[in-house]
Amino acid sequence: MSETILNVEGLTVDIPLGSGTLHAVRGIDFALKRGETLCIVGESGSGKSLTSLAVMGLLGKRIQVGAAKLEFEGRDLRSLTPRQMQALRGDRMAMIFQEPMTSLNPAYTIGDQLCEALQLHRRVSKAEAMAQAADLLGKVGITAAESRLQQYPHQLSGGLRQRVMIAMALMCEPDLIIADEPTTALDVTIQAQILRLLADLKREMNLALILVTHDLGVVARIADKVAVMYAGEIVESGTAKAIFDAPSHPYTRGLLDCIPVPGKTKPGEPLGSIPGIVPSLVGDVAGCAFRSRCALANDACSETIPKRTASGEHMYRCVHETLISEVA
């Protein structure tokens, strides 16, 4: 239970652009144990997807990934050859994407695509693979699995496709699943079902789960640990309870104020808001990226920002120490 599956330190992702280098992910750390759910939350463009793709080794050659430490089950991913990495992908670590509509190959049946995931890594016959696929489809709540295997993606609804994606990720019984906004494109009712399914499966199979999302509601309900990303950095991280009960970074606090919460926010009352937009990360970036939108910003914010500990594992990056009470 306490075995650390993934350990990331100082992960950076740099994208060379015509006008300079985009420092899309700027030195982030996180670690994950078996059976844990880590939620990475942040606004659009904050680098969540790049982080997960970097871990999977799915970023193109053009994009530079750097890390002080990038360990998966004790193996240093940085030293693996592309072929070794390929053997790991889909087998020990699997990924689920945001768009169930476009994430399945329209030219092949569900069955073919599920089997492929298994046959790429295990010497099994097609029939065995099919059996496994049918079994897993049942597990993710798809009835009449046998006939579904013969169908093509376009014949399924979004919710079903996302279940297929989950089943595909589970084909080799991986240790880590990274789900990049798996429910964003789905209806609320389906979203709840899928999240529930993921949570159940994680528990059942004792997986490590990284869930990328921008929905704080989702985070609160499912996460063990939370990492709040802003402009390529983790500005605050900790257990879900700590983050939601005592948000310490001005950005996290801002975010929580923004969302109307039934029962809590009064209908008609103005919501909190964060003015401005995310700054460009092209070229050298110094200081706190949030300071252009932060009500508390001062000169110190353009200096190096210290990493502070609020309590236990709860960390945040800010020049201000425990502002919580003052600002409120």
Added chain:
Amino acid sequence: MANAPALTAETIVAISPGAMLRRRIFGHYGLLFGLSVLALVVAAAVFAPLLADHNPYTQDLFARMKPPFWMAGWDPDHLLGTDQLGRDYLARLLYGARISLLIGIVTALISGMIGTALGVAAGYFGGKVDLVVTFLINVRLAMPVVLVALAIVALFGGSLQIVILVLGFLLWDRFAVVMRSSVMQIRGLEYVNAARAIGCSTTRIVLSEIMPNVVNNLIVVMTLEMAHAILLEAALSFLGLGVQPPTPSWGLMISEGKEMMLFQPWLITIPGVALFLLVLAINLLGDGLRDVTAPEAKG
């Protein structure tokens, strides 16, 4: 707020679309090459009377097929030599630029108008109109162009006007196809719905909401069809059913020179290379324009 400069470049991006486009154009070598060659040809066409010191129609039967300057026995009076009737090849080449450009431009305009009208109507109105236009496009595509062009030219006798008209009335299909699909695409966008909800008339929506957004596609197709028309005219001339002599069309020059190509290869090489370069330039320009105006190139 004391923010480092790197972080203040935000909210409203400083760079204007015009400047962006300019930057992209100057970074696109193909486009630059195409543009400069085309500019050269246009200059040659416009200033042909100044650049050529011979009349392209004056023949001298006693000075036939003089070689160009890089070959032995060339005549300083005729830099690019003379043709089978002793006409100055440089003069013909320069005046020929006018013909090729004229054919390209007018054909593209005629077919562009037909194709755009049909394509926009089909794309915007959809339904029955679309069915009819699609049918017309199918009929047009099912007609073998070269054959039909040959038949018509054979029927009316070749002349510049007829070649242009025939090509103009045959080459509209790509315009229609491209316009149809791009208008359909734009039509589904919400700003068109917004314009309709505002109460804009159909004309206004088509002209001021849709057209500006498909005009780049139109220009790209236009350049490609220009090149296509120039090549087709050359092919028709090659088959003896194009522009009529003594018009100095490049296609015709190749066709006239081809008889001697095994012995005096430069007779077809010179207009051939000119034709190749012009068409290449127009194609590169078209491709370049597509690249720099493509939405995915933005940002």
Added chain:
Amino acid sequence: MSGKNKREAVLELTGITKTYQVKQGMFSKPQPLKALGGVSLRLYKKDVLGLVGESGCGKSTLAKILLGLENPTTGEVLVDGRQIGPADRQLLARRIQPIFQDPYSSLNPRKSIEEIVSLPLVVHKIGDSVSRQKAVTKMLDLVGLPERSRRGYPGQLSGGQRQRVAIARALVINPEIVICDEPTSALDVSIQSQILNLLADLREELGLTYLFISHNLAVVEHLATRVAVMYLGRIVEEAPAGELFAGPRHPYTKALLESVLTPDPSLSVPDIHLGAQYPNPISPPTGCHFHPRCAAARDVCSTTPPPHLQSATSQVDCHLFRKGADGRSLVPA
């Protein structure tokens, strides 16, 4: 229906249906798809009617019909009790304006912000160029955009700013009704809250009436005064916001409410007792469209369409209810 506090319905829909002919594969025949199956709704002055429902249930279709972008197959649209025909497009446009979901495709990229915002004035021939400029300035100020952005182009704006431009364009001719089709679902929460605040302020300031379409119940609860819940082309429940959130009647409304994930770490993911499959609108289920997914379904649900039940303030279409003895309340059947 005439409530006791006689409020005027600025917009009324009666029995609107909309059928599309859709082709599935290339080789199949077009089949009728009933996007709307008889929708009757009223929009009262200064109300915010929230319309929620799953993807594909017909929300946008309804919005399009109200905006005159589509013609209903059957049914009527009444504005101030007067029927609206295709000829009244201009008139309709002056009173009803849209704000769309996608801020990226809702602005013409080739036009400057000024041109976009002043377009309605130009089309309706309101004022001269000077007064139009003034109106644009005023609108930009109202929606919180800097004056200098008027010469900018949509490509230079962020999503939130674009949505502000769209709002400015919708409001510049002083419409009474604004149809907001998921105006914030493409935006980040930090931007969403700004837009929601703006919409609320403008409503106060200008006395606007909104039809607010969303699938985010939290947002709807925050903004709406009345809520209509749509399922597969039909309104299954409609009630004042407070009433609906406090006591949802229809099982589908209940499921929707249950699936709202509040940021409360002490709760876990709810277990929604709802079938996973959203039905195919081309061949909808018999009886009550919702019965295959309904945990409380009875035999009658699969055979007979549910009754249309109205109380003083709300309506619901469900076999699980019946009219109360007083004829004005609804009680479980």
Added chain:
Amino acid sequence: MLAFALKRLGLAVLVTFTVSVISFSLLHLSGDPAAAIAGENATAADIAAINRQFGFDRPLTVQYTDWLWKALHGDFGESYYFKMPVADLISDRLSITMLLGVCSISFALLTAVPLGVAAAVRPNSLIDRTALFLSVAGQAMPSFWFGLIMIVVFSIKFRLLPPSGSETWRHFIMPTVVLGYYAMPAIMRLTRAGMLEVLNADYIRTARAKGAGAGRVLFKHALRNAIVPVVSLSAVQMGFMLGGSIVVEAIFALHGAGYLAWESISRHDLPTVQALILIFSCFYILFTLLSDLANAWLDPRIRVG
């Protein structure tokens, strides 16, 4: 499915019918073909006799209906020039053109598709630039000029290939290359564009996330989807090629249908020209139909509703 096929067929028939009406009226506008039949040394009396013999003095509509009725029975009349049934004449020539067309499209596909894939895999690389240059240059190269140059180089300079005729497979090499080169750029570009798009598609990322290798991703997952529009384009190109083979057939003295058509036009051999235009359009339509079927096989979204 059957209803669809019938509708599709009906449309095809309507298209060919329209094409035939257009071509018939166009051709018959060219006036009296009798002079053409009579030849260079004919007298006025000869011509008058021919006019009567072939019924050119009848109204156009009558001539058309007559022609259509016979054509529906497989009788395209007799060639004015060769004095033999057009159907026989064409079936003989068509085989050469078809062979040339098939060779050319295969050549085009076999070169353009791999090039397009390679270019898409490494955008802006040397391969991509070369392929792009080849395609732009190809589009700018007049095919008659290209053919002539091929002859100069391969037949005269190196004496590798016969410059004309259709006796052996070696005779088909140059015509195939010249004609195929004409279709190559478009196919190459479409393959490249399609691959670029498909390679950015989410399901490609899915395949890679599964641990599929580069080759598998490329050929099993990407190409299968990217090739769908290429199939349609190839059909269109193939149709164009048959019609556009005139120049190539003239240069390489291949006595195919394209060359026959051209000669027939100048000979005012109307039954042959009409039949050829009709047959070319039928082929075009046939190819597009076939490509639709191929696409339905490739793309289940089309196949199963």
Added chain:
Amino acid sequence: ANKSDDTLHTAFSKELESVDFYFQSAREGTIFARQVWDGLVYRDQTTGDYVGNLASSWKWVDETTLEFKLREGVKFHNGEEFDADDVVFTVNYVVNPDNHVTVPGNVNWMKGAEKVDKYTVRITTNGPFPAALEYLSGLVAIYPNDYYAEVGPSGMALKPVGTGPYRVESVEPGKHFVLKKFDGYYGGPKGQPSIGTIDIRTIPDINTQLAELFSGGIDMIWNVPADQAEQLAAMDQFTVANESTMRIGYITMDAAGRGGEGPFAKKEVRQAIGYAIDRQAIVENLLKGSSKVVNSACFPSQFGCEQDVETYSYDPAKAKALLAEAGYPDGLTVDFYAYRNRPYAEAMMAYLADVGIKANLNYLKYSALRDMQKKGSAGFGFLTWGSNSINDVSAITSQFFKFGDQDFARDEEVKTWLDTGDKSVDDKVRKENYSKALKKIAEEAYWIPLFSYNSNYVFSKDVAFTPTPDEIVRFFDMSWK
């Protein structure tokens, strides 16, 4: 493919519509026919005399009846024996209008033929026809009656059978013909053939023909344009032979105003055109070879071709003066039609432009041009006529000055003279009348005759061949060196 396997490879530049001689109209067809069939008489190219071919002797029975004694022991390629029945059948078949031969004018001067005995036939003509022997020598090939009756023109087009020096091995219509030496050939004036196989392909493009020649795929081509022939001669790799042909070029003008009253109704304008064009320069620089300027409206060697006629030598000043006189001091603009030798037409246009006549070229296919002329338009143009290689002036004047559709002069007097000449069997009467007609034609400048054509024959050094002025390639005269 050459001397080593005794096969001569050559090319036609035109698709032959049929190899049945009577159902085609091309020069290539005539060439083909000469190898495969024989006529009754044969004209010796060197002496110009008529000698017996399938006939051994003949005599005029009366003005309209010719009697032939036939050669005995001649066999057709299929073994059928040649006799009077074959002649009777062939003549009666081709003169029957129901059989629609392609060029009726070639044969419809005959009324029919009748058998006198197995080896004697009589051919009757429709009125006196002095050129009968010339026509018989070139335009009437004798077919095997049994075979032709059985297979008809279409069969003959696929499997031709004749008595000639070569038999047909294979025919791919319009594309490819293979001839084999006929071992049973009786000889006659054509003599026994020497080369074993003649392989003829149709290659339309002169460049392709040349390419084949260079790459050794072909041993012989003809009708090679002058410039290319000059270059080839300089290369010393092939034999280039030049021979004049009976084809002449001319400018026709609408003197009769068939296309409406125009400038050409004025004699001065017509003459001005004659003076404006430097025909000598065109001949020297463009046609070259054995081409000559012609002044009379016929080919000089043709019987009755009067040479002593008004000539128009190059004199642009005079042309301008004449134009001014005619009321066109500032020149005029006209449509100019042509169908072959575009450079020649262009050269003429340039000369015309020099004297102020702006000629707009309409370059049409022959058929289209003929079509227009039939309707009376296209009255001003550069055309040519080859007289079907008939060495008699009637072969050209009948076509152009006897009120046919190509007659834009419509001169009654000329027509009367020509009719008299055509109908007479007295050579003196004929000469006299043709002379009058041709003189008037020249004097009135109804036509501007331009030049005679020539043909260049290019063949490999292995081949021995002497071309003849009738533009007919005789493979049976060729041999390997």
